[in-house]
Structure formats: structure tokens, C-alpha cells
Amino acid sequence: MKDLQALLRDHPFFAGMTDADLATLAGCAWNEQFEPGQHVFREGGEANRFYLIRHGRVALLTHGGNRGWLTLETLQDGDVLGWSWLIPPYRWQFDARARTTTRVTAFDGSCLRATCERDSRLGYDLVKRFAGELARRSAAARLQLLDVYGGDRDRG
Template identity: 40%
Template structure:
């Protein structure tokens, strides 16, 4: 079990190149999770206690609107990381996350990881660095959505 998690974590793009000792440091905070199709992973406003390392499947991040129902703003797939609100105070989810199909993930306990990071600044730096890169990529994608490049001209 722990071996499976260690294997999955070290082969996941986000942890690529991390020394095995650093990864094994996180194993105590990790558990396997499976979400069935349509299953809720988290909802806007809930406490953000976890991070999900997606192994397979697909997750929609959406925002609920009063007049148009949920609007999907991003799909995440196996190989992606779901959630970074657990890293930053006030640790609240900003969107809804629902499994679009059966999705396997490794769940990292946010509190546990934050504690490990405090004890092991090297791990803290690596995680911050890697999550910042994801945030940057998502921000760039969001900006591209924002310019509405296919939109009606004029």
C-alpha cells in the first residue's frame, strides 16, 4: 500500500526529480481515493484540507451560477494536481470539484503536509516551488480565457 503510493507519487509529474527520501516523508500524509462518476470531491466554501494528485480519470472544476447552473471553468485529468487552497490561509475551496468519470487519486492531508513542511524546509521549498508553477500555468490559461480570443470581434 505504502509502496504503491510511493511509486505513484514519485512517478507523478509534480514530484518528478524529488529525492525518494523527500517523497517518503510525505507518505504518512497520503491515502488512496477513488471517486465514482458524478461524485463530489469538494464544494465551494468547504474547508480545504486536502490536495489530490490525480492518477486517472477526469475532474471538472465548476462555479455555480444562479441562472445558468454550473459553469465548468477547467477540466483536470490524470497527471494533473487538483487543489491548492489547502496551502494558503483561510484554507477554503473556491470552486466545486466533481468527478466527470471514475477518478483515482492520491489524497494528501493538507494539515499533515503543512506540518511536514515546517519541520523540513527543503520539502517546503520544493512543494512551494512546484505548486507555484502549477498556479502560474493555471493563471496563464485563465488570462487566455479572459481575453476571449474566439469572441465576437468589435
């Protein structure tokens, strides 16, 4: 099996990072597995991790009142799960539940925040990567809303 640094090097989220930075990040990481139906995290809970999905699928869910649980997005191999570890008050915004057996590399948020405080260059690099991920997800959510509600409605 590959070591953590090699797994990070092969993941698209960390493309172009130096071996030294990958080694630093690997010091805050471990491998984990979730079984189908198992919660990765729950809305409102302490957000102190993020995950690189190596294999499997994870649904992001929110409760829609009398409509029950709604799937906002399903993430899969190569995706990043969890950004709330980076933004105070460090609480999950959604539920995340494994849809299939899912193997991830998990990162300790406290360890990463402390590392970023010591190394602002690495911290800035991570923030840029997460900002890009958030922008991509926001655009995908907008397209999904347009698909559900149509694009020629009153803009007022």
C-alpha cells in the same frame, strides 16, 4: 499494485524529488476513488487536502447565478487538484466533481503543513511546485477568456 512512494515518483508533479522526500510525502497520503458525479470538494468547505489525479477526469465548477453551474476547467490524468490547503483560511474556492471514475492519491493538508514547518527545504520545494501549477492555470484561464470574449476589445 505500486506502493505510494512509487506512485508519487511516477507522477509528473513530483518529478526530480528525492526518495527521502517522496517517502515523507507518502506518509501523509492515501489512495482514493470517486465515481462519476461525486463531489471531491465543495466551494467554501474546509480545504485540508490535495489530490494527484492518477486516472480519470474532474471538473472545477462555479455557480454562475441564473446561468447555473459553469465548468472552469476539467483536470485529468497527471494533473494536480486543490491548492487551497496551502493558503489560509484553507477554504475551497470552487466545487470539484468527478466526471468519470477517478482514482487519485490524496494528501492530508494538516500533515503536510506540519511536515513543511519541520522541513523548510521540502516546504519551499512544494510551494514552488504549486506556484508553477497556479501560474500555468492562470495562463490557461486567460487564454480561455480571450477565446470567449475576444482579444481586440477596449483595454481601458
